[in-house]
Structure formats: structure tokens, C-alpha cells
Amino acid sequence: MALLQIAEPGMSTEPHKHRLAVGIDLGTTNSLVASVRNGIAVCLPDESGRTMLPSVVRYHVDGSTETGLGALKAQATDPRNTIVSAKRFMGRGLKDVAHVEAMPYDFEDGPGMVRLRTVQGVKSPVEVSAEILRVLRVRAEASLGGRLVGVVITVPAYFDDAQRQATKDAARLAGLDVLRLLNEPTAAAVAYGLDNAAEGVYAVYDLGGGTFDLSILKLSRGVFEVLSTNGDAALGGDDFDHRLFCSILERADIDPPSLEDARRLQMKAREVKELLTSCEEAPIHLRLGSGELVDVVVTRNEFADMTRHLVQKTLTPVRKALRDAGLTPEEIKGVVMVGGATRMPQIQRAVAAFFGQEPLTNLDPDKVVALGAAMQANVLAGNRAEQDDWLLLDVIPLSLGLETMGGLVEKVVPRNSTLPIARAQEFTTFKDGQTAMAFHVVQGERELVADCRSLARFELRGIPPMVAGAARIRVTFQVDADGLLSVSAREMSSGVEASVLVKPSYGLSDDEIAEMLKSGVEHAGDDMVLRALREQQVEAERVIEAAEQALAKDGHLLDADERAGIDAAVARLRELRAGSDHRAIKSGIDAFARATDEFAARRMDNSIRSALAGHKVDELEL
Amino acid sequence: MSIDPTQDYFSLFGLQRTYAMDEAVLEAAWHRLQSQVHPDRYAHLPDVDKRRAMQWATRVNEGFRTLKKPLARARYLLELAGVDVGVETNTAMSPEFLMEQMEWREAVEEARAAAEVEELEQLHVRLLHHARDVRAELGRQIDVDHDLAGAADTVRRLMFIEKLQHEIDEALLALEG
Ligand SMILES: Nc1ncnc2c1ncn2[C@@H]1O[C@H](COP(=O)(O)OP(=O)(O)O)[C@@H](O)[C@H]1O
Ligand SMILES: [Mg+2]
Numbered sequence: 001m002a003l004l005q006i007a008e009p010g011m012s013t014e015p016h017k018h019r020l021a022v023g024i025d026l027g028t029t030n031s032l033v034a035s036v037r038n039g040i041a042v043c044l045p046d047e048s049g050r051t052m053l054p055s056v057v058r059y060h061v062d063g064s065t066e067t068g069l070g071a072l073k074a075q076a077t078d079p080r081n082t083i084v085s086a087k088r089f090m091g092r093g094l095k096d097v098a099h100v101e102a103m104p105y106d107f108e109d110g111p112g113m114v115r116l117r118t119v120q121g122v123k124s125p126v127e128v129s130a131e132i133l134r135v136l137r138v139r140a141e142a143s144l145g146g147r148l149v150g151v152v153i154t155v156p157a158y159f160d161d162a163q164r165q166a167t168k169d170a171a172r173l174a175g176l177d178v179l180r181l182l183n184e185p186t187a188a189a190v191a192y193g194l195d196n197a198a199e200g201v202y203a204v205y206d207l208g209g210g211t212f213d214l215s216i217l218k219l220s221r222g223v224f225e226v227l228s229t230n231g232d233a234a235l236g237g238d239d240f241d242h243r244l245f246c247s248i249l250e251r252a253d254i255d256p257p258s259l260e261d262a263r264r265l266q267m268k269a270r271e272v273k274e275l276l277t278s279c280e281e282a283p284i285h286l287r288l289g290s291g292e293l294v295d296v297v298v299t300r301n302e303f304a305d306m307t308r309h310l311v312q313k314t315l316t317p318v319r320k321a322l323r324d325a326g327l328t329p330e331e332i333k334g335v336v337m338v339g340g341a342t343r344m345p346q347i348q349r350a351v352a353a354f355f356g357q358e359p360l361t362n363l364d365p366d367k368v369v370a371l372g373a374a375m376q377a378n379v380l381a382g383n384r385a386e387q388d389d390w391l392l393l394d395v396i397p398l399s400l401g402l403e404t405m406g407g408l409v410e411k412v413v414p415r416n417s418t419l420p421i422a423r424a425q426e427f428t429t430f431k432d433g434q435t436a437m438a439f440h441v442v443q444g445e446r447e448l449v450a451d452c453r454s455l456a457r458f459e460l461r462g463i464p465p466m467v468a469g470a471a472r473i474r475v476t477f478q479v480d481a482d483g484l485l486s487v488s489a490r491e492m493s494s495g496v497e498a499s500v501l502v503k504p505s506y507g508l509s510d511d512e513i514a515e516m517l518k519s520g521v522e523h524a525g526d527d528m529v530l531r532a533l534r535e536q537q538v539e540a541e542r543v544i545e546a547a548e549q550a551l552a553k554d555g556h557l558l559d560a561d562e563r564a565g566i567d568a569a570v571a572r573l574r575e576l577r578a579g580s581d582h583r584a585i586k587s588g589i590d591a592f593a594r595a596t597d598e599f600a601a602r603r604m605d606n607s608i609r610s611a612l613a614g615h616k617v618d619e620l621e622l
Numbered sequence: 623m624s625i626d627p628t629q630d631y632f633s634l635f636g637l638q639r640t641y642a643m644d645e646a647v648l649e650a651a652w653h654r655l656q657s658q659v660h661p662d663r664y665a666h667l668p669d670v671d672k673r674r675a676m677q678w679a680t681r682v683n684e685g686f687r688t689l690k691k692p693l694a695r696a697r698y699l700l701e702l703a704g705v706d707v708g709v710e711t712n713t714a715m716s717p718e719f720l721m722e723q724m725e726w727r728e729a730v731e732e733a734r735a736a737a738e739v740e741e742l743e744q745l746h747v748r749l750l751h752h753a754r755d756v757r758a759e760l761g762r763q764i765d766v767d768h769d770l771a772g773a774a775d776t777v778r779r780l781m782f783i784e785k786l787q788h789e790i791d792e793a794l795l796a797l798e799g
Contacts, residue, residue, distance in 0.1 A: 019666070149666070150665070150666070179665045179666070180662065180665060221653075223653045223657075316798060319798070320795065320798070323791070323794075376662075379662070380662060380665035380666060381665070381666050382665075382666035389657070391653065391656055391657050391660060391662070392662060393656060393660075417683075417687075418683050418686070418687075419683075420661065420676050420679050420680045420683065421680060421683055421684070422680045422684070445795070478676075478680070480661070480676055481660070481661040481662065481676070481679070539668065539669070542666075542667070542668050543668040543670075546667045546668055546671060589668075593668075593670040600670070600671065600674060601674075604658075604659065604674065604678060607658040607659075608634075608655060608658055608659065608678075610658075611654040611655050611657065611658045
């Protein structure tokens, strides 16, 4: 398991041990892994010195897989088994994916997430992403020389719950312990803000291969506060390629191309698009498999004209984000450009015109997200140094709600609320003697359920029969710092409770994940019981270590009896940890938590009080 | 002195229980509290600690939201003082206010139906100015005159205004597609 390193006997209480942690930018087009070494964040290269890993996975007929550049090169020859831009399918059904007709895959549609049929059988986008993560993990462990304690994985800020959950599932399949899912623009702001000691309100404009995000952040004395975020989870450089590809087809006046030819033309379109960033015009001279010749020239202006609507499309989320933040374009101090597609001159011109200032391009748009994620991973893993005293306050991008009568949405958590957040809403029964109530959780801004994303359905059963309108059912939404939702429902007069961790309708079930874990290369031959034992031992070690540090720092908050009680609890847990019964260790951890609950609460009080120090004490004693 | 989870938000943030609020002071207190309780500070610790941090951070955020927005703050102050704002029960409003309410609503409806973005934006600004006056009145009633019954009335007016403001925003959003 990922955490074994801190479980080495005798090493665990060493206070200044550097814990290995990385940040991963899992992009639609390219993925990177970065880590903080000697206080500086760097992207980790592969053995040939490349930091960017094309997010492409090829499944070979012999059962092996190939990830990255090699796979990318095979996309024209083996398009069906070579999966590019899998991120576009994460947490999505087939009907949600744009341009499926132009894609060479053999899709399997079902009630949940779309799947792809390959020579190695049906693959979910989560497995494809896990493959990319696994390659990056191996690269990082080789480069850092040890197992990773944890990772920060970045996601588009505008990703909804289903897409975030899918990303977390992929990490689990890749054998990674996720410290946090971090929004890509926020990661970029961390890297930019810390490097430039920036203060004020900034916009981050992030146009990658398949997603667009716009976040507005206020940077003040080490606090990165996201004021609002907006975007389009299906808009990026790929769409510019597609527009160019369609235009080439029209101009070349050829028959509908085969899968292979279409793929080659698409690759050509991307090449030409990138060329037009530095050249005034680009020739296309390509002999197709069908024998036909494509021979056209595209100029920079023509390309700008045919993609004008796409450029404009990015400005709508910009306007919405500004309005949600209550700001005008003039109030933005700087615009940080992130993502390879922001290199396009028409994008830079449009952004400059909108904000009335040249965007900030003095950072590497390819690496900035991974670098920010690495910085955050470093502090989350517990390597916080004196100067690392920053705080991220992020928001939920899309409102969460429940279906009510007539297919309408009742908003429970509004978009752009600072995380974590909890919100409760009360409902009542509408029939006499009603003993069950169904809930449908949705995400989105529209009024109709049909226009929002369906996240989950669940039922509260066992409500005692009462007259209509007498039951009081309180539904609580809790969204954690990763932007992931859990929902619970409770009938207030009887206390009947139902709670669901929202496993999105477009997600994988726990059983499916367990199955994939079992069959995955990563865990082939793993004994599940042994795995469970290791996991519990690691958690026990973590608990003991945290308790020892707490005692060293705040032991004075306890009297002698209390201290003796906790010391005894530590000793007991240590004994259990040495045993081989994972269930016993787990219940030992739970018992330990109960025994130290009061101490933990006192410590929290204490730190809150010290946070408010400087205020008059009588103000606190209202 | 113990800071327990049932304490009110003003004392949690170390602030006086008044309607008048220095936003910068509130925000600084929010940042200081979050830097102690945010789950990011506990990411490397056991699950129990992470869970507790999430609960605390959730509470601190809720407190910040409540104290930051004037309307929410006024409602909260009235609630602490045991005054029922009576959203559902008390509908006794002055006829002038009801008239005014109708006029605003009609103006918004017309602009929305005619898809007049500029008109909606102007209404948005006019309503902002109006809300500012009403809020000033609320501050006087709570902090100076201690007229909590009057304040409850003003709170209801402000709720109407904010609801309308929200409708304008949503209409604008819908028109932009
Ligand atoms: N010089 C360039 N000019 C125009 N587009 C570029 C250039 N370099 C990269 N891109 C585009 O940027 C996109 C990839 O950006 P990247 O930030 O790596 O994406 P992602 O975050 O989705 O992985 C692709 O659409 C690629 O064609
Ligand atoms: Mg990216």
C-alpha cells in the first residue's frame, strides 16, 4: 500500500522525516507529475527526459498496455484500441459526449458511465485514467526513491460530482492515496501566487485540450480564496482541431473518410493549429489511405475566423464568473493563462480585449498546474515548513439540489459556496401513513431536473405512519474539501435515518472497483486479507503517531489521570497493531478515537482560541 | 472559558454582537480560524481528525456566511434576541410597500418577457441602491434604536428585495444562455 513507508517500525515518530508526495495534473491531452525537492517544485521527467506524458493508452492484443508517446503514435494505425482524451468520458454517459460520430471507438452504452470495447475487453474511462496515473506513479517512485505517502490530483474546477468521484476511483485503482482533489486553476494560482508574491484579485483562464475553466481568486497574505468559478467541461483545444478538421474535409471535397483516415486528418488538424500559433499559414498535403489527395493551405486569419464562435464561447463563463464574484473586468489585477490552447493568438487577443490588459504569459502554461499541485501535496503530506503557511479556500462550481414536485429542482447548496459546506432542507410526507420517501439528488443551475445532472437516488424507509404533512424529514448535504457530496436523511420525530455516500449514477459501483482492483496488474496475486491487514496497520500507526505528536505539543491540557488513560490507550493500540487480526485493529482504532475524543476537542478549542488571540478575552466570553 | 460548538457565531469569530460589521475584521478572523481548522491542515492525520476538521471548517464557513451578508446577519441577530422574523406567519406589510413591490415585479417581468438585457441590468442597479437605503435603516433600528420589532419588518422588506435581485440575475443568466 501507498502508506507502508511510514509504517516501518521505529521510523514513525521521527518528526522531520520528509514524506514523499507528488502532484499530478491528469490532463485530457497531457499528464504530468511534479514534486517538491529541496524546497522547489519540479516536474519529474521520464527516462528520456520528457515531463509531459500524452494521456493516451493503447491496449495490445497480447494483453500488454502502452501509455504515452508510443500510444499516441499508434492512434492512426490502431484507433479503436488507442484511447485518447479519456478524460472527456469520465463520469459521463454516451449521450453527454460531444462528437461521438467522429470518434473511432467501439462504445458500449449502458445506464452508467460510457465504456469502450477494446481487444482487451470492455474498459471504463476510469481504468484508462488509472493506467495513466499508474505510469506516473511508477515514474515518481523511481525518481524519488520510495513509495508515495499521498498525491494531489488536479481536476477541472468545473468538474461535477460524478467526474470528481470517477477521478478518485481512478486513483484508487492506480494504488494511490489521494490527499486532495485540487481544482486546476487553483493549483495554477498557487504556483503563480507563491512565485510572484502576488496580492489582489486574479483571474485564471485555463483552456486545455478538452476543458475550459475560469476561476477568480483573491490572494491576500497567504490566503488563496476562490471567489467564483465557471467553465465548460467540454470545451478545449480539441474543438478547435475538430473545427479545422471539418473545414479541411469541406475544402478538400473528398468522400467520407475511413476511421484511420479521419484520425490522420484529425492529427494533421492539430498539427496545423499549433503551427498557426507561430506561422502565418500552414500547408496540408496528405495522401489518404483511400488514395485521395488532400492539398489545401490554411492561413492564420482563416483559422481565427472559423473558430471565432469557440473563442467567444469561452467568454460567457468569464462573464458569469465575474458577475458571481460581483466584479467588473477592470477590477482584475492580472489574468493568469494556463493550458496549451491559450498559446493561440486569437485567444490571447480576445482575453486582452475583454480584460483591457495583456494576460500574464510569463509562466509555462503546460507545467504550472502540476507544480502548484506538487506544492500543495507537499504541505498536505505533513512537510509544512515555516514559510509554507498558506491556506486554500475553494468553492463548489455547480449548485446541488433535490428533485421536487413537477420535475423541478430545489437548490440546497448554491454554486460558489466555500468548501466545506453543509446544508439541510426539511421535507414532509404528502400521503397519510406514508412510510417511505424517495430522493433524487441533482447538480446544475437549471430549473428543470431534466436539464441538470442526475447524481444519485436514494430512499428513506421506516418512517412511522403519520398523517400527511406531520413527518419532518431533514435532508443534509455535506460537501467536503474535494468537492465531493454525501447526503443523509433523517425523520426528526422518530430519528429514523438513511445516509448515502453519493455514488453517482454515472459512477462505478464499489463491487466493480473491487473487481477491477483484483484483476488489475497492480494487485495481481495480492491476498485481500493481507491487504486489509496492512491497511489497518498503517492507519493504526498513523493514529499512534498523531497521538504522540499531540501529547508532546498539548499534553499540558490533560491532568495526570487523563494522561495516564491516553497513554494506556496508546499502549493498547500498539499491542493490537502488532497482531494479525485486521478487524481487531480496526475496532481498536475506533475505541482509541472515542478515548481521545475529549482531548482532541480541547486541542481544537485551544488552537481556535490562539487563532483569535489578540482579541480581548471578554469579547470571547459573550 | 471553553469554546463549544453551540456557541454563537459572533463569539466564535471574537466579534461584538452588532449589526455594524467591519468586513475586513470579519474576513481576517475567518482566515485565522480556517487556518486552524481547515481539513488541509489535517490531510496527513487519521480519519477521525480529518472528519472533525471538516465539521469545524464547515461550521466556520457557515458562521462567516451568516455574519457577512447583512440580511443573514440581521436575521441571525434577531434570532439570538428571540425575535421571530415570522417569514411564514407575519405577512402584515404596509400598503406602500406592497404597492412598491408590485411595481418592481411588473418592471422585471416585462423586461424579462421582452428579453431586454439592458433594462434588466438597469433594474439591477436601481435595486442595489434601494437595498442600500433599506440596509442603512436596518442598522439604525438594531444598533441605535434597539427597535427589534421594526427591524423584523425591515428584514422582510429586504428579503423581498434580495429575492427580486436574484430573479433578475437568473433572468440575465437565462438570456445569455
Ligand atoms: N503551440 C500551440 N498552439 C496552439 N495550441 C496548442 C499549442 N500547444 C499545445 N496546444 C493545444 O493545447 C491543448 C493541450 O493543452 P494541455 O494544457 O496540455 O491540455 P490538457 O490540460 O487538456 O491536457 C491541445 O489542444 C493542443 O493542441
Ligand atoms: Mg490542463
